Amino acid sequence: MTEPTTSAPANSPLIVLAGATGALGLLIAHQLRRRGAEVRALVRPASLSGAEAESLRQQGVQVVAVDYGSLADLTRACQGAGCVVSALNGLRDIIVETQGRLLDAAVAASVPRFIPSDFSADFTRVSEGSNRNFDLRREFARRLDNAPIRATSVLNGMFMDLLRGTAPVVLAGPRLVLYWGNADQPLDLTTMQDTADFTAAAALDPTTPRYLRVAGEVASPRQLREAASAATGRPYRLLRPGGLGLLSTLISITKTMVPAPNDVFPPWQGMQYLRNMLSGDAKLQGPLDNNRYPGLEWTTVRALLAANR
Ligand SMILES: NC(=O)c1ccc[n+]([C@@H]2O[C@H](COP(=O)([O-])OP(=O)(O)OC[C@H]3O[C@@H](n4cnc5c(N)ncnc54)[C@H](OP(=O)(O)O)[C@@H]3O)[C@@H](O)[C@H]2O)c1
Secondary structure: OOOOOOOOOOOOOEEEEEOOOOHHHHHHHHHHHHOOOEEEEEEOHHHOOOHHHHHHHHOOOEEEEOOOOOHHHHHHHHOOOOEEEEOOOOOHHHHHHHHHHHHHHHHHOOOOEEEOOOOEOOOOOOOOOOOHHHHHHHHHHHHHHOOOOEEOEEEOOEEHHHHHOOOOOEEOOOOEEEEEOOOOOOEEEEOHHHHHHHHHHHHOOOOOOOEEEOOOEEEOHHHHHHHHHHHHOOOOEEEEEEOHHHHHHHHHHHHHHOOOOOOOOOHHHHHHHHHHHHOOOOOOOOOOOOOOOOOOOOOOHHHHHHHOO
């Protein structure tokens, strides 16, 4: 472990952040600094000289190189933290093994709280095998629940940003909302930015429960159509190629033809995610925690799509 490169204000709580150079991690680091926290970002040695690490340093984040294979190194890096936040991304070797070592290190360093890299729809409710990435999160959750540390998972549904990116739902070209199954199934959607802001607040809150559930907007495919039409001023139509059974068949075909077993988000896994959302299996249950922290404003689908015009 190298020494921290930047000092932070005295007496502010220390949050250790793994995966801080990632898309979500960078946003969490920014929000933690905005809230006055001292942040120690753990990065792999190869990432020390990258633009992301430099941007973290410029925000006053301590950027610390760690060997993720070494429990001793990770334990030193976790010393003094009030909470360890993981925004790591990957498959079993990262989500279960590397994150597991980070968890062991947090326990060894007597860190009281741990926020795992879940940031998803409600993976606790879906059946084994229905979503490869959710299976990994449940496997890690079993380990986390047996560890002597207080854990909080942030469940945010699908990143709303994907509606204007890779998720084949709101199609700007043909002005369609593509869905499978029921046009009135509510879907939980939260921007990455709002998820990061909420996660930063949760990291600094010593009273968080095991699960926190948020959604910037809960909207059905029919409501997405209305939002897209209102945001762009041009009418969108609903397109239903079939039911969830047909989607399952397409998932099997896609997985056979393009298995990409080492990709974190291959097309078939994205389709599994959509199926979990459109079936309601991974729907967030009970009252949402959106109002837990004052001052947080939640981006709506309409605002997101309008901003993208
Ligand atoms: N709900 C949703 O719709 C949704 C969508 C996308 C992502 N997510 C979730 O958000 C979380 C963060 O995802 P992201 O997109 O921000 O990830 P990302 O941009 O891919 O960043 C991943 C981070 O993990 C680190 N990392 C990767 N492999 C590593 C390894 N072997 N050892 C140590 N560090 C490693 C990377 O560090 P380096 O810079 O060193 O490579 C990077 O900081 C994940 O839980 C992901 O599943 C949710």
